[in-house]
Amino acid sequence: MSSADPQGLQAFPEALSEPDAWLEPFDWYREMRDDSPVRYDASRGSWDVFRHADVKRVISDDEAFSVNPRTASDFEGLSGEGEGLILDTMLFQDPPRHDDLRAVVDDAFSPRTVAEMEPRLRDLMSELLDDALAANDGEMDLVEEISYPFPVIVIAELLGVPAEDRAQFKEWSDSLVAAASDEEIAERQQQSQQEMAMYFLDQLQQRREEPRDDLLTTIATAELDDGSKLPQEEALGMCMLLLIAGNITTTNLITNAVRCFGNQGVLSELAGDENAVGPAIEEALRYRAPVQAMTRIARSDVTLGDATIEEGDRVVAWLGSANRDERAFDNADEFVVDRAPTGHLGFGHGTHYCLGAPLARLEARVALSELLSLDGLTLADADLSPTRSSFIYGVESLPIRYDGR
Numbered sequence: 001m002s003s004a005d006p007q008g009l010q011a012f013p014e015a016l017s018e019p020d021a022w023l024e025p026f027d028w029y030r031e032m033r034d035d036s037p038v039r040y041d042a043s044r045g046s047w048d049v050f051r052h053a054d055v056k057r058v059i060s061d062d063e064a065f066s067v068n069p070r071t072a073s074d075f076e077g078l079s080g081e082g083e084g085l086i087l088d089t090m091l092f093q094d095p096p097r098h099d100d101l102r103a104v105v106d107d108a109f110s111p112r113t114v115a116e117m118e119p120r121l122r123d124l125m126s127e128l129l130d131d132a133l134a135a136n137d138g139e140m141d142l143v144e145e146i147s148y149p150f151p152v153i154v155i156a157e158l159l160g161v162p163a164e165d166r167a168q169f170k171e172w173s174d175s176l177v178a179a180a181s182d183e184e185i186a187e188r189q190q191q192s193q194q195e196m197a198m199y200f201l202d203q204l205q206q207r208r209e210e211p212r213d214d215l216l217t218t219i220a221t222a223e224l225d226d227g228s229k230l231p232q233e234e235a236l237g238m239c240m241l242l243l244i245a246g247n248i249t250t251t252n253l254i255t256n257a258v259r260c261f262g263n264q265g266v267l268s269e270l271a272g273d274e275n276a277v278g279p280a281i282e283e284a285l286r287y288r289a290p291v292q293a294m295t296r297i298a299r300s301d302v303t304l305g306d307a308t309i310e311e312g313d314r315v316v317a318w319l320g321s322a323n324r325d326e327r328a329f330d331n332a333d334e335f336v337v338d339r340a341p342t343g344h345l346g347f348g349h350g351t352h353y354c355l356g357a358p359l360a361r362l363e364a365r366v367a368l369s370e371l372l373s374l375d376g377l378t379l380a381d382a383d384l385s386p387t388r389s390s391f392i393y394g395v396e397s398l399p400i401r402y403d404g405r
């Protein structure tokens with residue numbers, strides 16, 4: 001199990017196990033919403049929940065459901081080292097521990113703090129696009145050139161990773177998200193995770209000795225509400241979480257948005273209208289959500305629809321299906337560029353609502369408005385392959401064409 005997939009969701013439902021099915025899972029979701037909205041899948045030993053109202057309840061009812069995989073009755077531990085590192089982060093902790101951990105970084109990701117980063121993000125994006133244009137001639141892979149590197153650079157800068165370490169940092173984070181498809185890759189992945197952990201431990205130590213104005217310092221010197229220091233392991237876990245949670249997701253938001261706009265033929269319409277870009281990204285988040293599924297564990301026996309979910313059972317809440325539920329959105333299967341949807345679950349809901357949502361939205365808006373400044377931007381014909389993950393949704397590459405800037 002890789003750290004990109006600590007939820008153990010990699011056992012795909014049979015219906016989505018072929019790449020083409022995972023590229024467009026939405027017809028299957030509709031069938032499930034209509035015929036088996038809450039179902040138990042014996043082959044994966046887990047429940048699946050598909051309707052908007054049920055998904056929202058599962059991800060936000062902290063009394064009934066836990067985010068902590070260790071509470072599952074069939075939990076066997078994660079393979080490899082670092083289990084505690086990731087499972088002790090806010091993403092996998094219930095209140096009150098969750099709230100203590102989240103409070104450490106809440107301010108750094110608040111809409112107001114994030115808004116101040118816009119000019120810097122615009123500079124970074126503009127540089128990246130210049131480099132991409134210089135290296136390519138009329139066609140480029142959007143993922144490789146823009147959507148993938150941009151969030152890595154932004155989080156490295158926010159954490160305060162020194163510029164000279166950025167290339168190394170990118171290599172490590174590449175390996176964190178890579179699918180461990182064979183033993184050799186899995187081993188290399190373990191090794192780079194360890195290197196990265198050592199690196200962060202060293203950086204955190206430096207910040208304790210010499211505080212700076214960066215997020216690493218905030219994390220290194222954090223005191224929790226009860227007056228205790230944030231233990232070193234958890235400080236390290238937090239650094240890793242910010243990388244894992246924020247990179248491949250934002251990559252896919254940017255890519256999925258361009259895919260939606262291109263398929264809908266609205267790229268040139270949006271180019272002239274910066275104010276329309278934000279709402280259009282929101283619709284992309286609904287329509288092709290970068291995170292399609294999240295897992296919870298029942299804390300006691302829970303009734304959902306006609307089903308009784310037993311204490312310790314695992315429940316997969318299909319955010320991507322909730323977002324297409326015609327019970328919650330009119331013409332849910334249509335991409336409506338100016339719909340400005342409210343109530344989509346692309347960033348989750350409740351206690352664990354995405355910490356990075358304001359940052360991800362800003363990154364996507366900056367990236368998209370720069371990209372839309374390209375003349376003659378269109379999608380190139382290509383066979384798409386889905387991101388190799390069982391809950392992150394997007395494509396491995398997306399070729400685009402343009403005439404110039």
Ligand code: HEM
Pocket residue numbers: 059067090091092102155241242243245246247249250253289290291294295345346347348349351352353354355356357359360
């Ligand atoms: C488009 C990009 C993103 C998407 C679609 C996304 C999606 C999500 C979702 C669905 C959750 C809820 C998890 C749950 O309920 O179990 C979540 C939580 C989280 N996200 Fe994001 N995320 C994105 C970007 C980011 C970024 C940029 C960061 C930080 C740099 C980030 C950090 C986190 C953290 C720390 C949590 C856990 C929050 C908590 O447990 O309180 N995310 N994200």
